[in-house]
Amino acid sequence: MTKNVDAIVIGGGIHGCSTTLHLCLAGVKPVLIEKDYAGRHASGVNAGGVRQLARHIPEIPLSIRSMGIWEKINDLLDDDCSFESHGQVLVAENEDELAVCRARVAELNGLGFTHEELIDAAELRRLVPAVAETCPGGVVSRRDGAANPAQTTTAFRRKAQQLGATVREGVAASNIRHRDGLWHVEAGSESFAAPVLVNAAGAWAGKIAADLGEPVPVETVAPMLMITSRVPHFIDPVVILRGRKLSFKQFKNGTVLIGGGHLATPYQDRNETVLDWKSLATSAQTVFELFPVMRSAAIVRAWAGIEAKMKDDIPVFGPSSRHKGLYHQFGFSLHGFQLGPGAGAVMAELIVNGGTQTRVSDLGIDRFHPSRL
Amino acid sequence: MSVAPKREDYDVVVIGAGPAGLAAAATSAEAGLSTLLLDENIGPGGQVFRAISSTPVTNRNQLGADYWIGADLVQSLRASSAEVIHRATVWSLDRNLDIAVSICGASAFVRAKRVILATGALERPFPIPGWTLPGVMTAGAAQTMLKSSALVPDGRTVIAGQGPLLWLLAAQILRLGGRIDRILDTTTRGNYFAALPHAFAFLSSPYFAKGLSMMREVKAKVQVVSGVTELAAFGDGQLANVSYVAGGKRETIPADLLLLHQGVVPNVNLAMAAGIEHRWDDLQLCWSPVLDGSGNSSVAGIAIAGDGAGIGGANAAIVRGRIAARAAVEALAPAAAAKLAPMATLRADLAKAERGRVFLDTLFRPAPQFRIPSGDTVVCRCEEVTAKDVLDSVAIGATGPNQLKAYRRTGMGPCQGRLCGLTVTELMAQARGKTPQEIGYYRLRAPVKPITLAELAAVPKSEDDVKAVVRG
Numbered sequence: 068m069t070k071n072v073d074a075i076v077i078g079g080g081i082h083g084c085s086t087t088l089h090l091c092l093a094g095v096k097p098v099l100i101e102k103d104y105a106g107r108h109a110s111g112v113n114a115g116g117v118r119q120l121a122r123h124i125p126e127i128p129l130s131i132r133s134m135g136i137w138e139k140i141n142d143l144l145d146d147d148c149s150f151e152s153h154g155q156v157l158v159a160e161n162e163d164e165l166a167v168c169r170a171r172v173a174e175l176n177g178l179g180f181t182h183e184e185l186i187d188a189a190e191l192r193r194l195v196p197a198v199a200e201t202c203p204g205g206v207v208s209r210r211d212g213a214a215n216p217a218q219t220t221t222a223f224r225r226k227a228q229q230l231g232a233t234v235r236e237g238v239a240a241s242n243i244r245h246r247d248g249l250w251h252v253e254a255g256s257e258s259f260a261a262p263v264l265v266n267a268a269g270a271w272a273g274k275i276a277a278d279l280g281e282p283v284p285v286e287t288v289a290p291m292l293m294i295t296s297r298v299p300h301f302i303d304p305v306v307i308l309r310g311r312k313l314s315f316k317q318f319k320n321g322t323v324l325i326g327g328g329h330l331a332t333p334y335q336d337r338n339e340t341v342l343d344w345k346s347l348a349t350s351a352q353t354v355f356e357l358f359p360v361m362r363s364a365a366i367v368r369a370w371a372g373i374e375a376k377m378k379d380d381i382p383v384f385g386p387s388s389r390h391k392g393l394y395h396q397f398g399f400s401l402h403g404f405q406l407g408p409g410a411g412a413v414m415a416e417l418i419v420n421g422g423t424q425t426r427v428s429d430l431g432i433d434r435f436h437p438s439r440l
Numbered sequence: 441m442s443v444a445p446k447r448e449d450y451d452v453v454v455i456g457a458g459p460a461g462l463a464a465a466a467t468s469a470e471a472g473l474s475t476l477l478l479d480e481n482i483g484p485g486g487q488v489f490r491a492i493s494s495t496p497v498t499n500r501n502q503l504g505a506d507y508w509i510g511a512d513l514v515q516s517l518r519a520s521s522a523e524v525i526h527r528a529t530v531w532s533l534d535r536n537l538d539i540a541v542s543i544c545g546a547s548a549f550v551r552a553k554r555v556i557l558a559t560g561a562l563e564r565p566f567p568i569p570g571w572t573l574p575g576v577m578t579a580g581a582a583q584t585m586l587k588s589s590a591l592v593p594d595g596r597t598v599i600a601g602q603g604p605l606l607w608l609l610a611a612q613i614l615r616l617g618g619r620i621d622r623i624l625d626t627t628t629r630g631n632y633f634a635a636l637p638h639a640f641a642f643l644s645s646p647y648f649a650k651g652l653s654m655m656r657e658v659k660a661k662v663q664v665v666s667g668v669t670e671l672a673a674f675g676d677g678q679l680a681n682v683s684y685v686a687g688g689k690r691e692t693i694p695a696d697l698l699l700l701h702q703g704v705v706p707n708v709n710l711a712m713a714a715g716i717e718h719r720w721d722d723l724q725l726c727w728s729p730v731l732d733g734s735g736n737s738s739v740a741g742i743a744i745a746g747d748g749a750g751i752g753g754a755n756a757a758i759v760r761g762r763i764a765a766r767a768a769v770e771a772l773a774p775a776a777a778a779k780l781a782p783m784a785t786l787r788a789d790l791a792k793a794e795r796g797r798v799f800l801d802t803l804f805r806p807a808p809q810f811r812i813p814s815g816d817t818v819v820c821r822c823e824e825v826t827a828k829d830v831l832d833s834v835a836i837g838a839t840g841p842n843q844l845k846a847y848r849r850t851g852m853g854p855c856q857g858r859l860c861g862l863t864v865t866e867l868m869a870q871a872r873g874k875t876p877q878e879i880g881y882y883r884l885r886a887p888v889k890p891i892t893l894a895e896l897a898a899v900p901k902s903e904d905d906v907k908a909v910v911r912g
Contacts, residue, residue, distance in 0.1 A: 218846045348900075
């Protein structure tokens with residue numbers, strides 16, 4: 068028997084979970100269908116960066132919207148998500164890189180965005196005392212920080228369930244079709260029908276979009292991360308480099324997360340990734356040079372999460388250009404975690420109110436397919 | 441013996457120089473395949489033949505005749521062309537058969553056409569109240585000290601648990617003049633009846649007579665309490681007392697050292713990190729790799745031999761090593777396989793070596809209260825998570841070991857769940873009324889043993905990576 072609900076959300080990453088939660092808050096009864104479990108892939112195993120810094124301009128409004136939610140995340144979820152706000156710092160390693168930073172901040176200021184601030188060598192040293200003496204400055208976004216991704220995604224799922232969402236984990240959504248004004252989706256032995264369908268299936272979303280006649284230029288990638296043993300506290304903000312692939316974060320317990328976007332080989336059908344240790348060695352070497360205190364730390368684990376990366380590096384977000392009641396929310400291209408809370412809120416507004424005050428129009432799928440609706 | 445691997449590519453790389461690895465490497469090299477044997481210890485032998493070429497123990501009776509079988513295996517390996525590297529810790533293996541190995545603080549990468557994993561067994565966790573106190577250690581750790589340094593306990597010593605290795609260790613300690621005050625046998629009484637139907641096979645196995653005489657030897661010298669149903673260690677920052685219940689009666693005795701042992705389980709860490717499929721073994725109560733008759737795993741090119749393939753003991757391990765190596769030879773150099781023992785003979789040898797195993801597995805199947813802790817008993821030592829913490833997380837939605845990380849950081853510390861994994865799986869299975877197979881296991885990842893950042897930074901990198909400047 069088909070169960071009728073108000074909305075069907077496919078994908079239990081932070082985006083699917085956040086949208087499900089915000090739909091519940093708006094009085095809508097959604098079902099969330101996740102083929103593994105909430106946070107199994109990129110949403111649960113990413114670097115946890117809560118970053119407005121260095122974002123593509125089209126997604127900055129969404130990022131700012133999200134930041135406001137992050138700062139009150141405990142009120143929303145009854146879980147602090149281990150969110151900490153010590154800023155994020157982009158380090159310029161030479162004068163050329165600093166010049167690029169200067170131009171970028173000027174551009175943002177011209178557009179009315181003030182969250183990125185140019186800093187000189189002295190302020191950089193104050194924020195990140197351990198950084199090499201030769202770095203001339205950089206950019207800081209002071210409200211940024213980091214959270215625990217698995218804890219956060221789980222908390223969104225849990226709260227959504229408490230507010231009445233139906234959550235199905237361990238069953239893949241299949242046989243997705245639009246009939247008589249309703250979206251029909253099968254999940255294991257059950258089938259659901261709703262006027263609204265949200266495609267938030269991460270690395271699996273591109274196929275869903277293509278099957279529904281809206282193919283987009285997307286690939287599956289698996290950015291790698293490493294975590295070290297505990298070292299004495301030496302750094303508060305999240306640090307990313309302007310010129311080299313590195314992001315760097317020390318947790319309260321002393322462990323240090325090293326990322327930066329080197330890629331593993333994804334085996335999407337098997338939920339598996341094979342790490343590229345020679346690339347990870349490059350990250351290790353960069354840390355070795357910049358932070359001598361880290362040299363004797365042990366690498367405890369390395370991993371990679373499977374996610375979708377768009378050719379233009381910005382997400383597909385908003386209504387379908389082809390089907391009524393279909394919404395896309397995927398392709399966050401290695402920087403979707405911070406956007407999760409805000410994107411869920413905005414998506415619920417689009418679905419329930421038919422519009423939003425947050426500027427997301429540059430993120431729509433109509434950049435690939437002119438709207439036929 | 442060399443320091444770094446001589447080549448980047450090998451026909452066969454064998455990981456682990458215990459009975460299975462020694463036999464596999466010798467067989468593969470004898471057939472003319474380029475063979476590299478990587479082993480973590482300072483010399484060959486693994487656990488069962490530990491320090492076989494260097495032990496200070498010279499009286500052969502003290503360690504038992506079985507121990508010295510290892511010397512013959514080492515002999516044939518040394519006569520072969522296999523390249524052998526000790527103190528070599530393999531910290532990554534993937535489905536492309538790329539291997540990362542740390543040797544004396546420097547890492548190298550090698551690639552194999554076939555990999556034979558012979559990483560053996562680990563002691564099963566024994567999470568009783570107080571098991572993390574200083575003064576409580578595993579019997580295996582005590583045996584390591586005994587074999588490599590002839591060190592035996594001289595304080596008030598209690599041995600608790602069950603299984604063939606427990607009796608072997610007790611006998612070895614006594615023969616070397618060590619002290620044992622009491623043995624607390626936790627074998628479940630019902631297991632004797634359950635094991636009975638398998639007793640005939642065991643009676644005709646080589647383990648029977650040896651096991652019986654060893655138990656007799658130990659019982660003549662040490663007070664043995666059987667039917668122990670509860671066990672706890674107490675002390676203020678250091679073990680002071682061991683408390684137990686046997687036959688419904690509680691007793692508390694002072695102790696300086698408590699050695700715990702309730703059998704061994706396959707060491708699955710490297711195999712799981714390589715993506716090899718494992719299944720829950722309901723008899724041996726552990727994860728075992730899914731293998732075909734030649735030891736081939738679900739990942740093409742990787743075979744598993746020895747106790748890592750499912751606990752079978754040293755004699756079975758030797759044969760499994762030969763079978764896996766023969767299969768590799770058949771695949772890579774079919775003509776050379778003719779000079780090796782035929783597969784049919786090897787399989788017959790294996791059946792013989794495995795005879796009686798079901799009896800042992802059934803008899804020494806550990807009782808639930810010694811595998812599945814409760815209350816304040818620590819489960820995850822690295823992050824100090826108790827059984828109650830795990831159950832509380834299950835109550836608010838944690839469904840398996842990987843999900844539990846989001847609640848309690850279990851398995852996220854230095855050991856990465858390699859010590860608490862079985863306990864967490866069984867505890868969550870019990871709490872959720874599911875089978876361990878349904879609950880699953882931690883996703884294990886490389887590095888399987890930690891390496892330093894400096895060591896990783898020093899490995900050779902490709903040109904492209906050095907030049908890459910795009911940040912994702």
